[in-house]
Amino acid sequence: MVNLKINGEKITVEENISILEAAGKNKINIPTLCYLEGYDAIGACRVCMVEVKGAKTLTASCSTPVSEGMEIFTNSEKVRAARKNVVELLLSEHSGDCNYCERSGDCELRILASSLGVRENYFTGESLMNNIDDSTPALVRDSGKCIKCRRCITVCTGLQKVGAISPQYRGFKTSIGPAFAAGLDSVPCVQCGQCAAVCPVGAITEKSHIDQVWNALDDPEKYVVVQTAPAIRAALGECFDYEPGTRVTGKMVTALRKLKFDAVFDTNFAADLTILEEGTELLMRLKRTLVDKEQYILPQFTSCSPGWIKFAEYYFPEILPKISTCKSPQQMFGALAKTYYAAKAGISPDKMVVVSVMPCTAKKFEAQREEMNDSGERDVDFVLTTRELGKMIKSAGIDFQSLEDSEMDSPLGISSGAADIFANTGGVMEAAVRTVYEIVTGRSFPVKDLHVTSVAGLEGVKEASFKLENPVDSWKFLDGVELKVAVAHGLSNAAKVIEAVNSGKAIYHFIEIMTCPGGCIGGGGQPRMTDDKTRMARIKAIYEEDESKSLRKSHENPDVKKLYEEYLKKPLGEKSHKLLHTKYTKR
Amino acid sequence: MITEKTGQSQTEEELFQQLVNAINELKDKDGALIPILQSAQNLFGYLPEYVLKHISSTLNIPYSEVAGVVTFYSFFSTTPRGKNLLRVCLGTACYVRGGKEVLAAIKNELKIDIGETTGDKLFTLEIGRCFGACSLAPVVMINDEVFQRVKPARIRDLLNSFRNKDEMEEDHE
Numbered sequence: 001m002v003n004l005k006i007n008g009e010k011i012t013v014e015e016n017i018s019i020l021e022a023a024g025k026n027k028i029n030i031p032t033l034c035y036l037e038g039y040d041a042i043g044a045c046r047v048c049m050v051e052v053k054g055a056k057t058l059t060a061s062c063s064t065p066v067s068e069g070m071e072i073f074t075n076s077e078k079v080r081a082a083r084k085n086v087v088e089l090l091l092s093e094h095s096g097d098c099n100y101c102e103r104s105g106d107c108e109l110r111i112l113a114s115s116l117g118v119r120e121n122y123f124t125g126e127s128l129m130n131n132i133d134d135s136t137p138a139l140v141r142d143s144g145k146c147i148k149c150r151r152c153i154t155v156c157t158g159l160q161k162v163g164a165i166s167p168q169y170r171g172f173k174t175s176i177g178p179a180f181a182a183g184l185d186s187v188p189c190v191q192c193g194q195c196a197a198v199c200p201v202g203a204i205t206e207k208s209h210i211d212q213v214w215n216a217l218d219d220p221e222k223y224v225v226v227q228t229a230p231a232i233r234a235a236l237g238e239c240f241d242y243e244p245g246t247r248v249t250g251k252m253v254t255a256l257r258k259l260k261f262d263a264v265f266d267t268n269f270a271a272d273l274t275i276l277e278e279g280t281e282l283l284m285r286l287k288r289t290l291v292d293k294e295q296y297i298l299p300q301f302t303s304c305s306p307g308w309i310k311f312a313e314y315y316f317p318e319i320l321p322k323i324s325t326c327k328s329p330q331q332m333f334g335a336l337a338k339t340y341y342a343a344k345a346g347i348s349p350d351k352m353v354v355v356s357v358m359p360c361t362a363k364k365f366e367a368q369r370e371e372m373n374d375s376g377e378r379d380v381d382f383v384l385t386t387r388e389l390g391k392m393i394k395s396a397g398i399d400f401q402s403l404e405d406s407e408m409d410s411p412l413g414i415s416s417g418a419a420d421i422f423a424n425t426g427g428v429m430e431a432a433v434r435t436v437y438e439i440v441t442g443r444s445f446p447v448k449d450l451h452v453t454s455v456a457g458l459e460g461v462k463e464a465s466f467k468l469e470n471p472v473d474s475w476k477f478l479d480g481v482e483l484k485v486a487v488a489h490g491l492s493n494a495a496k497v498i499e500a501v502n503s504g505k506a507i508y509h510f511i512e513i514m515t516c517p518g519g520c521i522g523g524g525g526q527p528r529m530t531d532d533k534t535r536m537a538r539i540k541a542i543y544e545e546d547e548s549k550s551l552r553k554s555h556e557n558p559d560v561k562k563l564y565e566e567y568l569k570k571p572l573g574e575k576s577h578k579l580l581h582t583k584y585t586k587r
Numbered sequence: 588m589i590t591e592k593t594g595q596s597q598t599e600e601e602l603f604q605q606l607v608n609a610i611n612e613l614k615d616k617d618g619a620l621i622p623i624l625q626s627a628q629n630l631f632g633y634l635p636e637y638v639l640k641h642i643s644s645t646l647n648i649p650y651s652e653v654a655g656v657v658t659f660y661s662f663f664s665t666t667p668r669g670k671n672l673l674r675v676c677l678g679t680a681c682y683v684r685g686g687k688e689v690l691a692a693i694k695n696e697l698k699i700d701i702g703e704t705t706g707d708k709l710f711t712l713e714i715g716r717c718f719g720a721c722s723l724a725p726v727v728m729i730n731d732e733v734f735q736r737v738k739p740a741r742i743r744d745l746l747n748s749f750r751n752k753d754e755m756e757e758d759h760e
């Protein structure tokens with residue numbers, strides 16, 4: 001342990017942590033712009049400067065470790081003046097007008113400038129050129145607003161192992177972006193939006209669909225259907241000052257009705273359906289491998305995370321045949337809304353508009369993939385992020401906190417607890433295991449609360465195995481088989497698992513991959529800033545949502561059963577193939 | 588396909604093979620990227636996109652990061668160079684003694700910007716740092732030849748002498 005003083009107060013902290021962390025642990029807030037929890041500090045922005053007694057110059061607290069006897073001042077006159085100076089310089093180069101900026105509400109630079117009392121522009125140097133890059137379906141970049149903090153590079157390269165963006169050119173011309181400062185569509189970006197989630201300013205944001213959705217809602221000719229992803233209900237509250245991890249499912253439904261959506265449905269319904277299709281697909285692949293001795297079709301990888309799919313299409317095309325052919329729940333929902341539901345409700349599919357609310361920017365990309373039109377129309381028309389829905393609710397003047405709870409509509413609104421946990425890492429696996437175990441053995445998954453705890457939590461790669469014993473007759477070949485599964489989140493972890501599988505070092509039957517850290521609850525479209533504490537709080541809320549339901553298993557969802565009886569007939573049947581399954585292309 | 592002359596004419600494939608050899612030799616060393624880029628530039632005269640993409644995938648360095656290095660150093664170029672490389676010195680001495688006007692005159696005459704090559708592939712325009720001839724500023728370097736006390740009004744004549752040289756060579760061939 002190390003003893004030191006911060007602002008005159010004696011504190012004791014563990015060795016080898018930074019001054020910034022030491023201050024944080026003692027509830028002293030030091031402003032930062034480039035620092036990102038969980039990654040090495042790069043010391044680029046200099047707003048975290050503090051005064052260390054005896055040192056000649058100010059010190060960047062994020063990259064300086066504590067030492068015995070240190071005396072630190074985080075708020076001396078010298079520190080305040082230097083910080084203000086740094087922010088004034090940043091603002092003088094900055095080319096943005098807060099009045100017209102997407103981030104004006106939560107921009108870290110603006111908030112910092114205001115808290116430091118920046119009131120004038122002293123520097124009259126050149127400002128950056130606005131250069132708007134809207135070349136991809138999910139994201140918009142404006143290099144004029146970029147403060148070169150490099151957080152986006154840290155996540156794109158470190159966490160996602162994509163490296164779509166890097167510093168280009170030098171000196172004043174330096175820009176943070178794709179090769180040769182070209183559009184994001186010129187590099188293999190997977191559209192995950194993790195860069196947009198960490199950007200402190202309005203330099204990377206989602207491409208908004210808010211206007212299109214208002215237009216659809218205002219159009220009396222259109223019948224507008226909305227679906228909400230599992231992860232929204234555990235995060236939307238944060239847009240309305242609730243603590244992370246507050247469940248707001250009922251209020252969210254009421255708010256969507258007040259926004260005048262014609263039907264409020266749940267992506268969860270499609271998540272239950274996914275488990276039936278994907279679980280059956282896994283069993284078929286097991287059969288083809290164990291009975292028919294076919295090779296190279298296992299392990300089966302999950303397919304619900306579109307950033308992951310694009311990643312595999314770019315970087316690991318050899319495993320594409322191993323990825324489940326199931327569409328993501330968002331796309332299954334869209335295809336069914338404009339066929340099954342449209343017919344049931346007597347609405348012409350070309351009059352129907354399907355809007356999704358997703359924690360994810362990659363879903364905007366996925367919705368416009370060429371092949372996603374199996375209903376005969378665009379299956380999903382518009383995708384809003386959690387943040388965008390929050391803005392719409394606010395701009396409609398709805399007092400979210402005071403709303404009553406209400407229930408989703410039927411038939412595409414009923415879901416099991418297994419669908420809820422699609423929102424977090426390990427959840428799809430757990431949901432699948434609950435169902436697959438029961439199909440194979442005819443018995444309920446024999447674990448407390450039905451939770452597969454070994455694949456839960458924020459560890460990057462997790463494993464579990466289950467012995468299948470005394471199966472029912474049709475699955476006799478699985479008797480004694482040890483089903484091995486793995487779960488990874490964050491694409492760098494996905495790459496590790498694939499490399500282990502490819503090299504033969506690891507043998508699995510089923511692998512869940514989610515693009516974002518923590519799974520969808522940590523998606524690129526969620527309220528900012530998502531740190532590990534927020535992730536854990538949202539995950540806890542999701543498990544509570546699951547446990548609060550009496551319906552806990554996908555195959556018990558009555559409306560999914562009805563859908564098979566009335567329409568699809570059976571998992572992997574002909575209709576399923578047409579509407580619910582897809583294929584992938586090497587990029 | 589015949590590429591820019593690099594001493595003797597080599598096909599693009601031969602050049603590429605030489606690059607592959609160079610990469611193999613260098614790739615396991617620390618900081619291999621810059622020497623590999625240098626060797627590519629020496630071979631091709633510039634850094635074509637497909638070469639950069641190849642380097643990125645063999646070294647397992649993201650393309651954006653490779654481009655970041657290429658754009659950081661002024662000695663890398665991603666556009667084919669013209670037959671004659673013009674470098675206008677904008678060091679302090681040249682700058683104050685008319686270097687800026689010389690540059691403007693060249694841009695005007697060639698109708699290209701810094702870093703660009705003329706349509707006839709005859710000239711590439713670049714900025715130089717000090718060539719060590721400050722007392723005779725402003726200075727322009729064309730290939731290996733230094734021209735001192737250059738006047739904007741004389742730019743056309745100077746460039747014409749290179750144009751004529753080129754025509755004479757063509758006549759010989």
Ligand code: SF4
Pocket residue numbers: 094095096097098099101102103104105107108109110145201202203
């Ligand atoms: S990025 Fe921040 S400071 Fe810049 S215009 Fe937007 S809100 Fe204002």
Ligand code: SF4
Pocket residue numbers: 139152155156160162163164165188189190191192193194195196
């Ligand atoms: S969306 Fe994801 S892959 Fe694309 S630049 Fe941002 S972090 Fe990188």
Ligand code: SF4
Pocket residue numbers: 145146147148149150151152153176195198199200201203204
């Ligand atoms: S785009 Fe945003 S996150 Fe990336 S360097 Fe610029 S300001 Fe930082």
Ligand code: FES
Pocket residue numbers: 031032033034035041042043044045046047048049060061062063
């Ligand atoms: S937060 Fe320490 S230098 Fe940016």
